[in-house]
Amino acid sequence: MIRRIAILLPALCVVTLLHAQKSMTLEDCVQYALAHHPEVTLAQLDLRDADWQIKENGSVALPQFTAGVSYQYFLKQPSIPAEAFGFEADPGTKLSFALKNNLTGTVAVNQLLFSNSYLLGVKGAREYRKYVDLKFEAVKAHLRNAVTDAYLPALLLEENIIILGRNIEVQQKLLRETGEVFKAGFAEQLDVDRLQFILASLINQRDNFLRQRDITIDVLQFAMFMPVNEEITLSDDLAQLLETYSSINPEEQLNYMNRPDYVTVLKTQELGEIQIDLYEKPWLPTLAGFAQYQPSYQGNEKLFWIPSAIVGVQMNVPIYDGGLTKSRKERAIVSAEKVDVQKEMLERAYDLEIETARKQYANARAQVQNQEENLQLAQRIYDTSETKFQSGIGSSVEVTQAQAGLYQTQALFVQAKFELLQARVALKKALGK
Numbered sequence: 001m002i003r004r005i006a007i008l009l010p011a012l013c014v015v016t017l018l019h020a021q022k023s024m025t026l027e028d029c030v031q032y033a034l035a036h037h038p039e040v041t042l043a044q045l046d047l048r049d050a051d052w053q054i055k056e057n058g059s060v061a062l063p064q065f066t067a068g069v070s071y072q073y074f075l076k077q078p079s080i081p082a083e084a085f086g087f088e089a090d091p092g093t094k095l096s097f098a099l100k101n102n103l104t105g106t107v108a109v110n111q112l113l114f115s116n117s118y119l120l121g122v123k124g125a126r127e128y129r130k131y132v133d134l135k136f137e138a139v140k141a142h143l144r145n146a147v148t149d150a151y152l153p154a155l156l157l158e159e160n161i162i163i164l165g166r167n168i169e170v171q172q173k174l175l176r177e178t179g180e181v182f183k184a185g186f187a188e189q190l191d192v193d194r195l196q197f198i199l200a201s202l203i204n205q206r207d208n209f210l211r212q213r214d215i216t217i218d219v220l221q222f223a224m225f226m227p228v229n230e231e232i233t234l235s236d237d238l239a240q241l242l243e244t245y246s247s248i249n250p251e252e253q254l255n256y257m258n259r260p261d262y263v264t265v266l267k268t269q270e271l272g273e274i275q276i277d278l279y280e281k282p283w284l285p286t287l288a289g290f291a292q293y294q295p296s297y298q299g300n301e302k303l304f305w306i307p308s309a310i311v312g313v314q315m316n317v318p319i320y321d322g323g324l325t326k327s328r329k330e331r332a333i334v335s336a337e338k339v340d341v342q343k344e345m346l347e348r349a350y351d352l353e354i355e356t357a358r359k360q361y362a363n364a365r366a367q368v369q370n371q372e373e374n375l376q377l378a379q380r381i382y383d384t385s386e387t388k389f390q391s392g393i394g395s396s397v398e399v400t401q402a403q404a405g406l407y408q409t410q411a412l413f414v415q416a417k418f419e420l421l422q423a424r425v426a427l428k429k430a431l432g433k
Helices: 002-020 026-036 038-061 116-183 189-224 238-244 260-280 324-391 396-431
Strands: 022-024 064-073 079-081 094-096 101-114 232-234 286-294 296-299 303-305 308-316
Touching: 022 026, 026 038, 026 116, 026 189, 038 116, 116 189, 116 232, 116 238, 116 260, 116 324, 116 396, 189 232, 189 396, 238 396, 260 324, 324 396
Parallel strands: 022 232
Antiparallel strands: 064 101, 079 094, 101 286, 101 296, 286 308, 296 303
8 A cells, every 4th residue: 555655646746746837828828917917907997997087077967966954053143223223212222133043954956057168078088988998908919019028038948948858869869879889899989978078068058948948937927927936838839829920911001000009199189189179268158057945943032934945047257367278278289299299209110110020020031941941951961970970981070060060050940930930920019910
């Protein structure tokens, strides 16, 4: 029984470790970031705030009901001598115009009937809601790009590690075979040492890439807002992602409206126009209606029921505010002009970005084709050198030189594919896809 447990325990540990690691594609990482990153949470809170802002502005035009109650007791009632009014009365007699006890209730309703500021405020709140929605889309696009930029370097290291692992296996096999030839007396110790040196270099390079991969995965997890203590592995590879982005057309014309930041600037421009309209007609009146009912009890020793009710309309017309409205209007115009400049700067930046992406894509595609041909040539040279060495008609120097050339060409080919993938990603970003 103990022996079985001892056999099963390492296997269980391996299964647990593999289960703890998350295998994630690029899209998995993007979706994780969209679900957990604080920038998304803040953007969603801005959306909620904009919704409540619309309701806040709309509530101004709804009937406003108020109710209240007050009680007053005069410790000394204001009074005037009776003879001041020509009344015949005993000397010292005074007339009071306030009763000692006053209990008054109030029920009032106010209704805004017309206000230009209100109308533009409601319109501005609705447009601001659209603006925040565009900002939310821009945040998601920014996160997608950030996660992609962090995922690709880790993927490159992963690809190099896989290739180095294959080369190490080939080198170990060649070293074993050369060792057997050496034991048979058909090879020199120098041949074995050269192969051993190359093997040690490959292992050291792989270990270095493993450490670099761990660092780049930490950067990826930071971009995703994932705790760095969680273990993840990358399940995509260069070939899969190259196929995913293969539909990008480098000749496609740039449409500025596909870029979330640009559309956001346009919406900012619309909000600025509303702000200017708000100060364009300061002379428009504000009209409001009101109604009020006041039940009250008043008296000295005895209280009397004295109700009252009133309805009315009030209109306020601005005449002169010391230049306040004009100053605000000019500031709004300045802000609108600044947005125009920002829009032009964005257009220039997008034009440069798309042209650069197209040139990088053309260069990367040519590099992949060249490196693929070089890899085929380097593989043939290596195969021929190894065959000659195994047959005893070639030297170990030729084999090691061919190996160095093959391994270097493999690395260059992987780097070329990586740069092609980066170029396709950059082209997609520039086109706003």
